[in-house]
Each structure stands twice: as structure tokens, then as C-alpha cells.
């Protein structure tokens with residue numbers, strides 16, 4: 030019996046039992062085969078960039094709706110990736126409150142569909158999760174061992190997904206992140222710049238603290254996590270932390286805009302979904318893989334220096 034040719038890239042050995050190639054070395058020194066769900070999103074667009082030298086299959090949400098388990102399974106079967114990166118999600122945090130069914134269908138059952146498909150072909154899964162799995166009652170950075178207690182439907186759907194994925198794929202890598210900004214879509218700095226360009230004063234909440242995270246830095250770190258074959262929960266954000274008011278003040282200051290930023294409380298600006306008052310994620314789990322991320326102010330400066338795509 031002839032041995033089939035391996036896919037190019039990662040280091041593999043032939044498994045006579047399975048009749049195909051298996052990874053023999055868990056660190057990828059050459060191109061990885063990656064299937065990416067959510068490529069059109071804020072993070073997804075930077076993941077596509079950062080995965081530039083890898084073999085990437087990035088189906089659109091139309092081509093692979095996460096809720097269509099047969100389609101997801103076929104796609105993963107056909108692409109036979111080393112890694113599946115699941116960045117796709119229903120991310121409208123307030124919308125999730127009134128669309129609970131959709132939130133769970135996409136964020137939890139959709140993720141389960143992907144995990145089952147990944148298990149079937151023996152690939153690895155990196156699932157992008159959120160700081161909103163925590164209730165925000167702590168006042169020191171959340172460790173990966175801290176108990177989850179989401180305060181919103183979005184947080185609940187992601188927290189439940191985490192549990193289900195660990196059951197299905199004990200070697201899943203769950204990368205929790207927070208407060209994303211980037212050039213791939215609407216985000217906080219873009220909104221503040223738009224408001225500040227037309228208003229003399231803006232009001233921003235000063236009683237929610239977290240770590241703003243540039244999708245470029247996050248995408249780079251996630252690709253590194255795949256390369257080192259990471260597993261378990263990892264917290265991945267830019268370093269440092271601030272309130273939304275601090276973040277807005279820095280955006281206005283760095284952009285030399287005359288707009289005055291006023292601190293307000295969450296109670297003054299009620300939203301349908303509850304947000305954690307404190308959701309800083311400890312970087313220890315990321316540092317364990319020898320991966321570091323720049324400070325959020327440095328990330329913001331790089332974001333602001335780059336020309337923004339039209340409409341964002």
C-alpha cells in the first residue's frame with residue numbers, strides 16, 4: 030500500500046492505523062493549515078493578515094453558518110486543518126439580551142458544532158472567548174482558575190460554550206480577550222474619534238475597568254499560541270488597564286482634539302446588558318508560553334497612526 034503524500038507545512042508522521050499523517054512534533058516550524066471562522070470580523074481580518082504565511086481557509090458566514098452543523102462538519106472534513114480558529118460569534122452584547130436563543134445557537138451550539146467536527150478529523154481548536162464570562166466583582170486581575178459568573182446573556186453563552194468545548198475536546202485552547210479595537214470594523218476609538226470631531230464635550234463611563242486590546246496584537250499572539258500548540262485557558266489582552274473614560278481621554282489627547290471628556294457612571298448610562306465593573310485578565314497564562322503583548326497605550330498609538338479604512 031502506498032503512503033499518501035503529507036500536506037505541506039507542519040511536521041507530520043504517517044500513522045498506519047489511521048492511514049494518514051499525524052503531527053509528530055507539536056511545534057509548527059513551517060506553514061500550518063488553518064481554517065478560520067469569522068474572517069470578516071474585527072479580529073478575523075487581522076487574523077487573516079497575521080496568518081499570511083500559513084495555508085488558510087476562511088469561509089464566509091454565508092458559506093459556513095455555525096448553526097448549520099452538517100455544513101460546518103463538511104467544511105472541516107474537506108479542509109483537514111492543523112488548527113481551526115473560531116473567532117466567529119454573535120457579538121452584539123445588548124442584542125443578545127433580547128435574542129437569547131440566537132446568542133446560544135451561535136455562540137454555544139455553533140461552537141459545539143465546530144468542536145465536534147474538529148474532534149472527528151483530529152485537528153486542534155482555538156476558541157476566542159471573553160472577559161464577560163466574569164461578573165466583575167474582583168478588584169485584582171482575573172486568573173484562568175477564577176470561577177466564571179457571567180452577568181449578561183452574551184457572557185453566559187460564551188461561558189457555557191467554554192464548558193461544552195472542554196468536554197468535547199480536552200485539548201482545546203480557549204483564548205479569553207477583552208475590549209477589542211482595530212481597523213476591521215466599528216470599535217470604541219473609532220466611535221470616540223467620530224463624536225469628538227463634532228462635539229465640544231463627550232461623556233464616558235468611568236466605573237468599568239478592563240484592558241483595551243488591539244486586534245493586530247491579539248491576532249499575532251493567537252497565531253503564536255497555535256504555533257506552540259497551546260491548550261487550556263489563556264488570557265490574551267494588551268497589557269495594562271484603564272476605564273472607558275481613561276481610554277477615551279487618551280484617544281482624544283493622542284489625536285490632539287480639543288474635545289472635553291467628562292467621566293460618568295454606568296448608572297447614568299444604563300444599557301440592556303450588564304457589563305462587569307472590573308474585567309482585567311491576568312497575563313500569567315500567556316506569559317507561561319513566553320508570549321508578551323505591548324501596553325494598551327502603545328497599541329492605541331499604533332492604531333491611531335495608521336490610516337483608517339473609509340466608513341470605519
Ligand SMILES: NC(=O)c1ccc[n+]([C@@H]2O[C@H](COP(=O)([O-])OP(=O)(O)OC[C@H]3O[C@@H](n4cnc5c(N)ncnc54)[C@H](OP(=O)(O)O)[C@@H]3O)[C@@H](O)[C@H]2O)c1
Pocket residue numbers: 066067068069070071072073089090091093094095096115116117118119120121135139157158159160206207208209210214
Ligand atoms: N469585540 C470585543 O470587544 C470582544 C471582546 C472579547 C471577546 N470577543 C470575542 O472575539 C471574537 C471576535 O470578535 P469580533 O469583535 O471580531 O466580532 P465581529 O467583528 O462581530 O465579527 C463576528 C464574526 O462572526 C461571524 N458570524 C456571526 N454569526 C455567524 C454565524 N452564525 N455563522 C458564522 N459566522 C458568523 C461574522 O460574519 P459576518 O461578518 O458575515 O456577519 C463575523 O465574521 C468573538 O468570538 C467575540 O466573542 C470580542
